[in-house]
Amino acid sequence: MENFSFVFQKVYLFEDTIANNIRFGRPQASMKEVISEAKKACCHDFIMQLPDGYDTVIGEGGATLSGGEKQRIAIARAIMKDAPIIILDEATANVDPENEKELTQAIANLTKEKTIIMIAHRLKTVRHADQIIVIDQGKIVQRGKHEQLMKQDGIYKNFVSGRKQAVGWKIA
Numbered sequence: 001m002e003n004f005s006f007v008f009q010k011v012y013l014f015e016d017t018i019a020n021n022i023r024f025g026r027p028q029a030s031m032k033e034v035i036s037e038a039k040k041a042c043c044h045d046f047i048m049q050l051p052d053g054y055d056t057v058i059g060e061g062g063a064t065l066s067g068g069e070k071q072r073i074a075i076a077r078a079i080m081k082d083a084p085i086i087i088l089d090e091a092t093a094n095v096d097p098e099n100e101k102e103l104t105q106a107i108a109n110l111t112k113e114k115t116i117i118m119i120a121h122r123l124k125t126v127r128h129a130d131q132i133i134v135i136d137q138g139k140i141v142q143r144g145k146h147e148q149l150m151k152q153d154g155i156y157k158n159f160v161s162g163r164k165q166a167v168g169w170k171i172a
Helices: 018-023 031-040 044-048 067-081 097-111 146-150 155-167
Strands: 004-008 085-089 115-119 132-136 139-144
Touching: 004 067, 004 097, 018 031, 018 067, 031 044, 031 067, 031 097, 067 097, 085 097, 132 146, 132 155, 139 146, 139 155, 146 155
Parallel strands: 004 085, 085 115
Antiparallel strands: 132 139
């Protein structure tokens, strides 16, 4: 497990300080390191706006934070752990638009020079992957880069085409 860091769609934060929630990735980390990793995860600014900054105690599960803020703290925790393999399980699925830019940057900082396993349904999330694996009914049915998969008839191409068509939909 020391080789893996996980960032799940549903983030769990402990009823403790922001600093300790980040430090969970490496309990012996100094405050200077906590702040450094929080900056990489693009959460330092909003943390500093909290009543007690890094010493702010958050409720069970992080109830007092937005979805994007919780995700960025989870990313700071994963950056702190510095594992060589990162598993992102729908980490951007429920992000509010206000946090999307910061979350995208935080993920980029987390995944530098790492092996990434990303579970995602959002095209923007997977488009630039070295390898996309399409699973249907528990079996791998397609594998390749975005450009390769778009040249094949199959689930991936149908998924992308359906998304493009849905962009223009309006409720009348």
